Amino acid sequence: MNIPTPAIVTQAGARRFPRWALLLLCCAYVLSGFIGRDGWKSADMVALGYMAELAHGSSNWLAPTLMGVPSDNPAVLPYWLGAWAIQLAPTWVDTDFMVRIPFGLLLTLAMFTTWYGTYYLARNPLAQPVAFAFGGEALPADYARAMADGGLLAFIACLGLAQLSHETTPALSQLGFTSLLFYAVSALPHRRLGPSVAAAAGLIGLSLSGAPTLAILFGWGSALLHYLDRSQEPTDAATDRRITRESAAIAITSLFTLAMAQSFDLLRWKIELPGALWTDWSGYVQLLVWFTWPAWPLAVWTLWRWRYQLLNRRISRHVALPAWFVGVCLLTTLTTGSSDRSLLLALPAMATLAAFALPTLKRQVAALIDWFTLLFFSGCAFIIWVVWIAMQTGVPAQPAANVVRLAPGFEASFSLFTFAIACVATLAWAWLVKWRVGRHRAAIWKSLVLPAGGAALSWLLLMTLWMPLLNYAQSYTALVKRTTSQMNIPGCVETLGLGQGQIAAFQFYGRIQLKAMQNSPSCPWLLVEPQNNLSVPVGVDQAAWTLQDAIQHSANAGESVLLFKRNGALTPRPILPAHGEPDAPEIQ
Secondary structure, eight states: OOOOOSOOOBTGGGOOOOHHHHHHHHHHHHHBTTBSOOOBTTHHHHHHHHHHHHHTTOSBTTBOEETTEEOSSOOOHHHHHHHHHHHHOOTTSOHHHHHHHHHHHHHHHHHHHHHHHHHHHHTSGGGSOOOOTTSOBOOHHHHHHHHHHHHHHHHHHOTTHHHHTTSSSHHHHHHHHHHHHHHHHHHTTTOSHHHHHHHHHHHHHHHHTTOHHHHHHHHHHHHHHHHHOOOSSOOOHHHHHHHHHHHHHHHHHHHHHHHHHHHTTOOOOOOOOOOSSHHHHHHHHHHHHHHTTTHHHHHHHHHHHTHHHHHSSSOOHHHHHHHHHHHHHHHHHHHSSOHHHHHHTTHHHHHHHHHTTGGGOOHHHHHHHHHHHHHHHHHHHHHHHHHHHHHHHOOSHHHHHHHHHHSTTOOOOOOHHHHHHHHHHHHHHHHHHHHHHHSOTTOTTGGGHHHHHHHHHHHHHHHHTSHHHHHHHHBSHHHHHHHHTTOSSOOEEEEESOOHHHHHHHHHTSOOEEEEOOSSOOSSEEEEOOOGGGOOOTTSOTTTEEEEEEEOOSSOGGGOEEEEEESSOOOOOOOOOOTTSOOOOOOO
8 A cells, every 4th residue: 555645845845945055055064164273172183193193104004093092983094084185285285274175075975965865765756745636746856856955954954063074083984974875875776886886985984984883784774775675666576686686785795894894903892871860861862952953853753744654564765764874873872972973973864854854844833943043043143243343352341251261361363354254154144034034935945944054154153253262272272382382492202191182282283202201201301281280290200300381271271281391411302394394303
């Protein structure tokens, strides 16, 4: 029995989102946060440290280390991408910028594949809207394009996507390859070669990015769903054999990734079951609510409105496949310590589910979404502008005082270029609001225009107006500069108790050769993480070292370091050369 679809869409409702507007929105979202930003603490900075170690030949490519310590994340491919970017960086280009290029491309890949994954799922016969008695229903291709526009807008609108998708960490690499695999399985009924290659690349890339278990679960679940899907008409013996071969190929490739992960020593079980306390579960609920907003309520509504198709004996690929990806990520979120980075991988599939809610939304619900989004993101933009004005002029006094309290020593600077970009973005938001209420009322993606535009606006304003403040507070750059300025000849530096983020920052930005503290001092300087009240740890031999200074992080006293100078004659080692610079001569 064929269950009728709940989607009722006219041809007018299936109009396309303007291509130029969609491209500008994606470019603004991707570029802001990748340009002009230092490595932030701590995952972003730690990843840069591993990449620099590989690029300079100080680490094994098959087992990346940072000062001899392996990464907590069993990944190799993201570090390879960053290391290759460092090695290929010309002398006139900032190394920070070069490292972020492949990760910007990964975010672009996630957007591209989310659009096409939603498009091909919407082409599924069970996902098509109701056919009208006298015609006028949306054409299949036009309907699928409109749904894909909605899926991409829902993806951009997710609040949790902003920061994690602009870091140079394995999480972004996992997001890119997860979305690639999602697209591949979605498109298999309609294409052959492209999706097959994409499925293999997605599984292998996801495994090498530190998520082999997820690759196996995604692969086996996708193979089963693809095998059970017989929604494509006609279903003859040849079609059945082709589907069986494709399903077997996905399952076998998943087994291959399992063997490859085992050979690379990437299979490391880190299961942390949630506690029975209400505070633990409330934290997960709060993370799920804000991180995936506004996609999650729309995804829940999709599962409810399309429940008969999901429970039908014929697999509804457009609901079952994204539901499987989301379910695996939710389970991983509950059983791993990196809950937010695991939940990040659910966003492409959850955005697709959100798109299938659009044809079934009532007008009152759509209006509620629009008004809430308008007030929320307009308020966010207003606060960002007020704080920026306070940083520049000291008025209003209270926001200026808050900046001084949270980031003591910060000196605001004015950039005409970033100010112009922020003004253009704000004017574009005002135009978008006017455009939304005045035109294209019938388009099915209309309820996600303001959420996506507001998320992009807020992120862009933060990454332009607040970038100097955020770099000052969230990076180690100021700490590194103040520390190295006190070393007339830094040479090699011994360390004791420093976190991986601090170690990476001193090596990446300070170009200092670090080594663990030895029983017999071999370097002229020593950096130590202090105990409470900036006291000297017990492990420091104060007969061999003299305290030079206690240097505090500008916005976090817990990130302070103690700088010691070795007593007696100094025989410093050279500073590590930056990429593209000649080796510094050794000091005699």
